[in-house]
Amino acid sequence: MGDYNQLLWIRENRNLVKGPILEVGSKFYDPSTSIDYRSIFPSFEYLGMDLESGQNVDVVCDLTQDFDDFPEVLQSTKYQTVICCSVMEHVKDIYKAANNISHLVKKGGVLFISTPFIWQFHGYPSDYWRFTPEAVRYLFKDFDFDLLGENTISSNTDNDMQKLSRDPNDFLYKNELYQFQQDIKNPILRKLKRVLHFFGNKNFRKEYLLRQVLKKEKRFPYTSINLVGVKK
Incomplete structure (x- = not known):
C-alpha cells in the first residue's frame, strides 16, 4: 500500500x-x-x-x-x-x-x-x-x-x-504557500512573488487553487x- x-x-x-x-x-x-x-x-x-x-x-x-x-x-x-x-x-x-x-x-x-x-x-x-x-x-x-x-x-x-x-523538533511540513506567508514581510513583494510563483510552479498553482479558490484544505493536512x- x-x-x-x-x-x-x-x-x-x-x-x-x-x-x-x-x-x-x-x-x-x-x-x-x-x-x-x-x-x-x-x-x-x-x-x-x-x-x-x-x-x-x-x-x-x-x-x-x-x-x-x-x-x-x-x-x-x-x-x-x-x-x-x-x-x-x-x-x-x-x-x-x-x-x-x-x-x-x-x-x-x-x-x-x-x-x-x-x-x-x-x-x-x-x-x-x-x-x-x-x-x-x-x-x-x-x-x-x-x-x-x-x-x-x-x-x-x-x-x-x-x-x-x-x-527531532524541526520536522514539521512547511508547504510553499505557508513559506511565502512567513518569509516575506512586505505585502506588495509577497503578492508579486506569489503571482510569479503561481505561473512557474505547478504544485504551488494546484495548492493555491485548492486553498484560495475552492476553499478546500486538500494538501497540507x-x-x-x-x-x-x-x-x-
Missing part, C-alpha cells in the same frame, strides 16, 4: 536495495492505494506478505503473532531489504509488529518504513495510529536511521517531498514520514 510519493522515494533510493526483498503489506486493494514496488526490482528475489491472501501476496502472515508461528519461508530467511509502507497505522499491536519486522531484517540490511504523520481515517481493516519520526525510532531500536540520510516528509500531492531534518534504517 502507499501513495505515489512513497513510490518515488523508494525509486530514488533503489541503489540502497539488495535482495532478497520482503514487502510487508503487499496486497493490491485498488489503484489509489496499491503501489507496485515489485516491478522496480525485477532481478531480485521478492516476497510479498500480507494479513490476507490476494493479488501480489506470496505469503499470508499476521505481524502480531509470535515469531515462532510465522510461516517457514519467513523464519528461514533473513532479508536484505524490507519495505513497509502505510502499514503500521493499521496494526493494533505495533510493538510486537515492529519487533517481528526487526527479526526479519538481516544485520546490515535496510528497512524502508513509511507511516502517516497526519492523515484521514482509512480502515484496512481498521486504523489505529499516527507517527512522528521519534516514534519510528523508538519502535525500531535495532536500526540506525541517521546513517543514510535519505529520510523525507511528503504530502499527498505528487512529487511534493522534502528531506527531514535530523533535529496529509503528510507521511519516510525513513530508511540500517540494521545494527
Whole structure:
C-alpha cells in the first residue's frame, strides 16, 4: 500500500536495495492505494506478505503473532531489504509488529518504513495510529536511521517531498504557500512573488487553487514520514 510519493522515494533510493526483498503489506486493494514496488526490482528475489491472501501476496502472515508461528519461508530467511509502507497505522499491536519486522531484517540490511504523520481515517481493516519520526525510532531500536540520510516528509500531492531534518523538533511540513506567508514581510513583494510563483510552479498553482479558490484544505493536512534504517 502507499501513495505515489512513497513510490518515488523508494525509486530514488533503489541503489540502497539488495535482495532478497520482503514487502510487508503487499496486497493490491485498488489503484489509489496499491503501489507496485515489485516491478522496480525485477532481478531480485521478492516476497510479498500480507494479513490476507490476494493479488501480489506470496505469503499470508499476521505481524502480531509470535515469531515462532510465522510461516517457514519467513523464519528461514533473513532479508536484505524490507519495505513497509502505510502499514503500521493499521496494526493494533505495533510493538510486537515492529519487533517481528526487526527479526526479519538481516544485520546490515535496510528497512524502508513509511507511516502517516497526519492523515484521514482509512480502515484496512481498521486504523489505529499516527507517527512522528521519534516514534519510528523508538519502535525500531535495532536500526540506525541517521546513517543514510535519505529520510523525507511528503504530502499527498505528487512529487511534493522534502528531506527531514535530523533535529527531532524541526520536522514539521512547511508547504510553499505557508513559506511565502512567513518569509516575506512586505505585502506588495509577497503578492508579486506569489503571482510569479503561481505561473512557474505547478504544485504551488494546484495548492493555491485548492486553498484560495475552492476553499478546500486538500494538501497540507496529509503528510507521511519516510525513513530508511540500517540494521545494527
